[in-house]
Amino acid sequence: MKQSLLFSKTRKDAPKDEISKNAQLLIRAGFIHKEMAGVYSYLPLGLRVLNKIINIIREEMNAIDGQEITLTALQDKNNWEKTNRWDDSILDVWFKTQLKNGTELGLGSTHEEQISPLMKDYIASYRDLPRYVYQFQTKFRNEIRAKSGIMRCREFIMKDMYSFSLDQSSHDEFYKKSQKAYTNIFQRIGLGDKTYMTFSSGGTFSKFSHEFQTITDAGEDIIFIDEEKKIAVNKEVMQDDILNELGLSKDKLIEKKAVEVGNIFNLGTKYSDPFELTYIDKEGNKKPVIMGCYGIGPGRVMGTVAEILSDENGLVWPKSIAPFDIHLILLGNAEEKANEIYKDLIKNGLEVLFDDRDARAGEKFADSDLIGIPMRVIISEKTLQNNSVELKDRATGKVEMIEIPKLYERIKRENL
Amino acid sequence: MKQSLLFSKTRKDAPKDEISKNAQLLIRAGFIHKEMAGVYSYLPLGLRVLNKIINIIREEMNAIDGQEITLTALQDKNNWEKTNRWDDSILDVWFKTQLKNGTELGLGSTHEEQISPLMKDYIASYRDLPRYVYQFQTKFRNEIRAKSGIMRCREFIMKDMYSFSLDQSSHDEFYKKSQKAYTNIFQRIGLGDKTYMTFSSGGTFSKFSHEFQTITDAGEDIIFIDEEKKIAVNKEVMQDDILNELGLSKDKLIEKKAVEVGNIFNLGTKYSDPFELTYIDKEGNKKPVIMGCYGIGPGRVMGTVAEILSDENGLVWPKSIAPFDIHLILLGNAEEKANEIYKDLIKNGLEVLFDDRDARAGEKFADSDLIGIPMRVIISEKTLQNNSVELKDRATGKVEMIEIPKLYERIKRENL
Numbered sequence: 001m002k003q004s005l006l007f008s009k010t011r012k013d014a015p016k017d018e019i020s021k022n023a024q025l026l027i028r029a030g031f032i033h034k035e036m037a038g039v040y041s042y043l044p045l046g047l048r049v050l051n052k053i054i055n056i057i058r059e060e061m062n063a064i065d066g067q068e069i070t071l072t073a074l075q076d077k078n079n080w081e082k083t084n085r086w087d088d089s090i091l092d093v094w095f096k097t098q099l100k101n102g103t104e105l106g107l108g109s110t111h112e113e114q115i116s117p118l119m120k121d122y123i124a125s126y127r128d129l130p131r132y133v134y135q136f137q138t139k140f141r142n143e144i145r146a147k148s149g150i151m152r153c154r155e156f157i158m159k160d161m162y163s164f165s166l167d168q169s170s171h172d173e174f175y176k177k178s179q180k181a182y183t184n185i186f187q188r189i190g191l192g193d194k195t196y197m198t199f200s201s202g203g204t205f206s207k208f209s210h211e212f213q214t215i216t217d218a219g220e221d222i223i224f225i226d227e228e229k230k231i232a233v234n235k236e237v238m239q240d241d242i243l244n245e246l247g248l249s250k251d252k253l254i255e256k257k258a259v260e261v262g263n264i265f266n267l268g269t270k271y272s273d274p275f276e277l278t279y280i281d282k283e284g285n286k287k288p289v290i291m292g293c294y295g296i297g298p299g300r301v302m303g304t305v306a307e308i309l310s311d312e313n314g315l316v317w318p319k320s321i322a323p324f325d326i327h328l329i330l331l332g333n334a335e336e337k338a339n340e341i342y343k344d345l346i347k348n349g350l351e352v353l354f355d356d357r358d359a360r361a362g363e364k365f366a367d368s369d370l371i372g373i374p375m376r377v378i379i380s381e382k383t384l385q386n387n388s389v390e391l392k393d394r395a396t397g398k399v400e401m402i403e404i405p406k407l408y409e410r411i412k413r414e415n416l
Numbered sequence: 417m418k419q420s421l422l423f424s425k426t427r428k429d430a431p432k433d434e435i436s437k438n439a440q441l442l443i444r445a446g447f448i449h450k451e452m453a454g455v456y457s458y459l460p461l462g463l464r465v466l467n468k469i470i471n472i473i474r475e476e477m478n479a480i481d482g483q484e485i486t487l488t489a490l491q492d493k494n495n496w497e498k499t500n501r502w503d504d505s506i507l508d509v510w511f512k513t514q515l516k517n518g519t520e521l522g523l524g525s526t527h528e529e530q531i532s533p534l535m536k537d538y539i540a541s542y543r544d545l546p547r548y549v550y551q552f553q554t555k556f557r558n559e560i561r562a563k564s565g566i567m568r569c570r571e572f573i574m575k576d577m578y579s580f581s582l583d584q585s586s587h588d589e590f591y592k593k594s595q596k597a598y599t600n601i602f603q604r605i606g607l608g609d610k611t612y613m614t615f616s617s618g619g620t621f622s623k624f625s626h627e628f629q630t631i632t633d634a635g636e637d638i639i640f641i642d643e644e645k646k647i648a649v650n651k652e653v654m655q656d657d658i659l660n661e662l663g664l665s666k667d668k669l670i671e672k673k674a675v676e677v678g679n680i681f682n683l684g685t686k687y688s689d690p691f692e693l694t695y696i697d698k699e700g701n702k703k704p705v706i707m708g709c710y711g712i713g714p715g716r717v718m719g720t721v722a723e724i725l726s727d728e729n730g731l732v733w734p735k736s737i738a739p740f741d742i743h744l745i746l747l748g749n750a751e752e753k754a755n756e757i758y759k760d761l762i763k764n765g766l767e768v769l770f771d772d773r774d775a776r777a778g779e780k781f782a783d784s785d786l787i788g789i790p791m792r793v794i795i796s797e798k799t800l801q802n803n804s805v806e807l808k809d810r811a812t813g814k815v816e817m818i819e820i821p822k823l824y825e826r827i828k829r830e831n832l
Binding site: 068073131 | 421422423424425427446449451452455456457458459460463466481483484485486487488489490492511512513514515516521523530534535537538539544547549554556558560570571
């Protein structure tokens with residue numbers, strides 16, 4: 001895309017009320033726009049990153065037999081009364097609204113109360129199980145404080161998967177698969193090194209649930225990590241007997257601030273009981289379906305990447321989720337050759353942001369650093385004297401000159 | 417995908433309170449699930465259709481230089497007070513909610529009041545124009561009656577584009593381009609023959625706006641079509657002088673029921689004035705930005721296709737938006753060969769729903785008719801005696817036997 005046509009612009013300052021680093025950087029670079037505290041629009045560059053994160057998650061959910069659907073934001077009060085979660089004193093993040101006739105509706109902050117009765121229409125027999133269903137859905141959470149940029153929003157997209165299994169052992173098997181899928185996701189997105197599967201308390205139906213926590217000072221959680229074993233525990237399970245059980249020793253654990261980028265939960269029959277979500281087994285007996293839920297917020301993940309993978313000059317996107325592969329920058333009087341290279345890069349299957357603007361070199365470089373596309377290709381009268389372009393790696397700062405005929409081979413090797 | 421794993425199932429009856437044909441068919445075939453009147457979830461088959469419609473619209477919006485973003489559902493009251501549209505007596509479809517501190521918020525039914533102040537942050541000079549920005553966004557409309565299935569919802573996805581132009585003549589030029597893009601969209605989706613660009617009244621800033629109306633008895637609108645000229649007018653503009661101007665004669669116009677599947681609107685300075693969305697022109701003068709808006713509801717389009725392109729046996733999807741290209745149906749003892757063909761079809765780039773269920777032939781055929789995938793491939797012991805499969809075209813009912821080695825060539829020709 002030609003940058004002269006891109007409607008978003010970089011700006012020197014973020015809004016004064018924006019205190020989080022991720023939102024400051026993303027607003028300044030033109031990725032998001034703040035509508036109110038905890039409510040952000042995604043502009044073209046930001047939406048490209050968000051969609052790449054969503055697609056990585058989608059691929060990993062499909063790989064473990066997930067079936068994608070879309071539930072709704074508007075929620076039926078009756079379903080939430082069945083689980084005793086309609087009352088604001090019990091679920092304290094409700095946004096509520098009403099129909100013209102006065103019927104109260106909720107805006108979904110999570111979807112167990114919708115998916116459970118829905119699945120009741122399609123599960124009758126053991127032959128209908130297991131089933132794994134997921135969506136990317138806008139969630140609404142009426143947070144009192146929303147000061148962490150896109151890491152804690154009042155309106156945000158969430159991937160939530162729900163599993164429906166025959167019994168505990170087949171549930172456990174899928175739960176393990178989901179752990180691996182989540183590990184893959186954070187690895188692919190570039191947060192693998194800093195993300196710890198964290199044991200937390202499991203509620204009524206199991207000893208543990210698991211959070212995926214990424215180490216960052218911008219996080220609102222405290223976890224205790226074992227760097228060698230690459231696992232962690234949160235405060236709830238920081239007890240001698242549990243640490244023993246997990247093979248962890250207290251004196252090896254390091255306290256860290258972290259953000260919860262994902263979580264997986266054993267639900268047992270917590271929702272299948274009230275919604276009578278049952279099946280008939282091979283012997284003709286009625287049994288409850290065993291459920292689990294599996295969440296990741298793609299926007300929170302994007303915010304976490306912006307917090308961690310950035311430097312004093314701006315954002316630094318991993319290749320897998322960068323808005324573009326290449327930032328092609330034209331300096332001075334080399335427009336014809338730059339246009340040619342732009343078209344050739346696209347022909348080679350690369351996504352290119354082409355800075356064709358009439359602006360000073362310093363401004364272009366500063367903007368490019370701020371936007372954080374992994375590879376910069378600079379073309380100018382000077383580089384053309386050697387029939388070359390300059391390559392600069394955003395993450396390492398490494399610079400090299402390369403002859404134009406060798407550019408595509410080099411960039412292919414790097415990017416694809 | 418193997419049908420034995422698909423969680424949705426066909427059902428004999430739709431819910432009793434569902435009176436619309438589109439929702440009855442789509443619910444019975446397992447494409448959507450009714451949550452409450454005017455609120456539907458999309459199941460795997462339905463989401464596949466919806467996403468194909470969305471992608472066709474996206475391609476056509478990108479082709480006229482649209483830049484995709486995502487605004488938010490939660491709306492700031494202050495913006496809507498500026499245009500005097502906050503009051504329920506003026507905009508009568510509001511769903512409203514509030515923050516914990518009592519601040520009132522709206523749920524967006526349209527987004528002019530959000531995009532206009534947003535663009536003010538990025539438009540300053542004539543060099544920043546024109547800009548065309550669009551999104552696929554969930555809209556909330558508090559309809560008193562919602563009885564037309566997914567053709568009129570309280571919560572639904574809408575593509576809304578907003579254009580920002582230097583002056584009326586460059587706006588008019590883009591407006592014409594958008595008409596062509598809309599015509600392409602409905603053509604590609606399979607509604608071209610029945611969809612009429614319809615002149616309707618234009619409000620303060622122009623004589624006309626344009627609706628894209630598709631002829632169907634399920635529609636809630638009345639239009640008057642000229643079949644030869646392939647245009648129509650609605651009641652508002654059914655006046656002698658206007659018909660003259662459009663070169664239409666009253667006695668050639670035929671009254672039809674129709675559904676509005678899209679609309680395009682000249683907004684002039686209706687929104688740029690209250691939000692002071694201006695730019696500095698080449699001569700240094702401050703000028704207002706000229707706006708337009710361009711809507712299509714992908715879900716309504718899907719419902720319209722279900723109404724029009726269906727028969728007594730079920731849905732009949734056009735190839736461009738079908739949930740799968742091929743419905744492969746295994747009968748009797750031919751599992752090994754069926755699995756082989758399933759894999760080969762996928763290898764050939766085709767999307768295949770494979771009915772591998774242990775069910776009677778009659779049930780499989782009835783389900784296949786109801787689901788409406790364009791091409792059915794039947795494999796059985798009987799067809800295998802001639803090393804063949806049976807092909808059946810869902811729309812025409814045409815049946816032919818084809819030898820397996822010739823299948824891929826034939827299907828490629830048909831589908832790709």
